[in-house]
Amino acid sequence: NAGVTQTPKFRVLKTGQSMTLLCAQDMNHEYMYWYRQDPGMGLRLIHYSVGEGTTAKGEVPDGYNVSRLKKQNFLLGLESAAPSQTSVYFCASSYSATGDSPLHFGNGTRLTVT
C-alpha cells in the first residue's frame, strides 16, 4: 500500500537551476495537490488538479508549473529556482474536493536553493 509517493526526498539547487518533483498515487484519486510548508505558516497551496489533463492555480503559484498527463502522476516544476523557494514540498491526493474527502499526503521533498 504505497499511497502517495514523492521523489526525490531531498534536493539542493543553485539559483537559476531547474528541477521537477514527481508525485505518484495508487489510490485512483481524481484530485491532486502541491503544497509548500514553511515554518509558522502552515501549508500553502501551489497548484492543484481536478483530473487528468487539468491544472489550476492555488494560493502561491508564481515560479512553479505543473502537469497532470496521467491520472496517477502530478509533476511540479521549478524553471528557475530562487532562494525564496527553499521549503518542504508536499503532494496530496483526495477522492474528491467536496466536503468530507480527506487528503492523503506524501512524505515530502526538502528543497534548498542556494
Added chain:
Amino acid sequence: AQSVAQPEDQVNVAEGNPLTVKCTYSVSGNPYLFWYVQYPNRGLQFLLKYITGDNLVKGSYGFEAEFNKSQTSFHLKKPSALVSDSALYFCAVRDNGAGNYQLIWGAGTKLIIKP
C-alpha cells in the same frame, strides 16, 4: 474572508494528563473541519473531521474534537496523553457555502508530551 487560527504555537502536557489543542475558524457558509497530525520528517496524516451531526467527533489514536458553532471553534482533545502523541497538529477548514472546495490551514501547534 476564510481563516483558521491556532492560537498556541506550542502546548506542553505531562504524560497521562488530558490535552487540548485549540482551533478557531471563520467562514461564510457551513464549515467542514479537519485535524491532521504530522510526525517528524513525514507527511500529514488525517485524524478526524466534522461534517455534520454530533458536535463531538471521534478519530484516530484516541483523539476527539468538539465542534462549537457559537464559538466557531473545533478544539482537539485527548483524555490521557501519550509521549508518542508528540507531533505537529494542523487544523483545516473548508467552506462549502462559498463554492470553493480548497482547504484553509492553520499554522500548526507543536504538542510536546513530557514523561
